[in-house]
Amino acid sequence: xxxxxxxxxxxxxxxxxxxxxxxxxxxxxxxxxxxxxxxxxxxxxxxxxxxxxxxxxxxxxxxxxxxxxxxxxxxxxxxxxxxxxxxxxxxxxxxxxxxxxxxxxxxxxxxxxxxxxxxxxxxxxxxxxxxxxxxxxxxxxxxxxxxxxxxxxx
Numbered sequence: 052x053x054x055x056x057x058x059x060x061x062x063x064x065x066x067x068x069x070x071x072x073x074x075x076x077x078x079x080x081x082x083x084x085x086x087x088x089x090x091x092x093x094x095x096x097x098x099x100x101x102x103x104x105x106x107x108x109x110x111x112x113x114x115x116x117x118x119x120x121x122x123x124x125x126x127x128x129x130x131x132x133x134x135x136x137x138x139x140x141x142x143x144x145x146x147x148x149x150x151x152x153x154x155x156x157x158x159x160x161x162x163x164x165x166x167x168x169x170x171x172x173x174x175x176x177x178x179x180x181x182x183x184x185x186x187x188x189x190x191x192x193x194x195x196x197x198x199x200x201x202x203x204x205x
């Protein structure tokens with residue numbers, strides 16, 4: 052992590068996370084041509100359902116988040132990996148991913164899964180760099196056009 056960077060664990064009810072959640076909603080909608088093009092995805096991304104959230108702050112200002120929530124007894128789903136645009140390119144997302152993978156493994160999960168869109172090129176590149184493999188879409192994304200899913204053994 053960068054100098055003057057702090058991390059804290061919280062949950063999907065955290066105020067900073069809710070602020071990031073709204074930013075991600077706006078960003079994701081802009082990527083796919085409007086909220087109407089992702090309306091079917093929204094019910095599966097409610098912030099309160101994300102049980103463990105990592106918030107990263109630089110100089111005391113929250114700049115990034117990532118969350119996990121149980122998917123099955125052995126799988127954890129990674130949700131809402133976000134870095135404010137002015138802090139991108141500093142390896143914050145990569146460091147966050149490693150931290151949440153470590154947390155998931157410590158809790159007892161054996162595999163991390165996640166869903167994104169092909170248009171999220173930076174995210175796809177990051178996941179591949181970190182050893183994630185493209186998999187068949189898992190429910191509910193197996194019924195939603197435009198989703199791609201990845202997994203990584205922890």
